[in-house]
Amino acid sequence: MTVDFEAQLRAVSLRVTRPRLAVLAALRDHPHVDTHTVIALVRDELPTVSHQAIYDVLQALTDVGLVRRIQPAGATARYESRVGDNHHHVVCRSCGAIADVDCAVGHAPCLTASDDHGFVVDEAEVVYWGTCPRCATAPTS
Numbered sequence: 001m002t003v004d005f006e007a008q009l010r011a012v013s014l015r016v017t018r019p020r021l022a023v024l025a026a027l028r029d030h031p032h033v034d035t036h037t038v039i040a041l042v043r044d045e046l047p048t049v050s051h052q053a054i055y056d057v058l059q060a061l062t063d064v065g066l067v068r069r070i071q072p073a074g075a076t077a078r079y080e081s082r083v084g085d086n087h088h089h090v091v092c093r094s095c096g097a098i099a100d101v102d103c104a105v106g107h108a109p110c111l112t113a114s115d116d117h118g119f120v121v122d123e124a125e126v127v128y129w130g131t132c133p134r135c136a137t138a139p140t141s
């Protein structure tokens, strides 16, 4: 799948800048990374960009919905560029590894609450917790 980041930015009326493109590319190649990892990845490409500039880019992209911020309980915030499909995550209790889980029953069906109590629901947050394969097979001492 090829993604035209410049078109994505223009579609939300954000100016196309190299840091913005670099953050989107970093998140495409490395989903579910934390802020520090995003900074390291972007500065690999663009060594002169400041930490603050990258924080600002993450904030701006999250605000317009091009980037999704996820924060499992007790974990640091992670970012991903797979947005709009209301997918879920499975998180390893042991090492914090995160993987995507498609909605089990079609497109964003979790938005249909069994009883919405009259609320207008726009997001369903489901986190599956468990042990990742690497941790499950690691020898216990």
Ligand SMILES: [Zn+2]
Binding pocket: 092, 093, 094, 095, 096, 097, 131, 132, 133, 134, 135, 136
């Ligand atoms: Zn693990």
Ligand SMILES: [Zn+2]
Binding pocket: 031, 032, 080, 082, 087, 088, 089, 099, 100
């Ligand atoms: Zn994800």
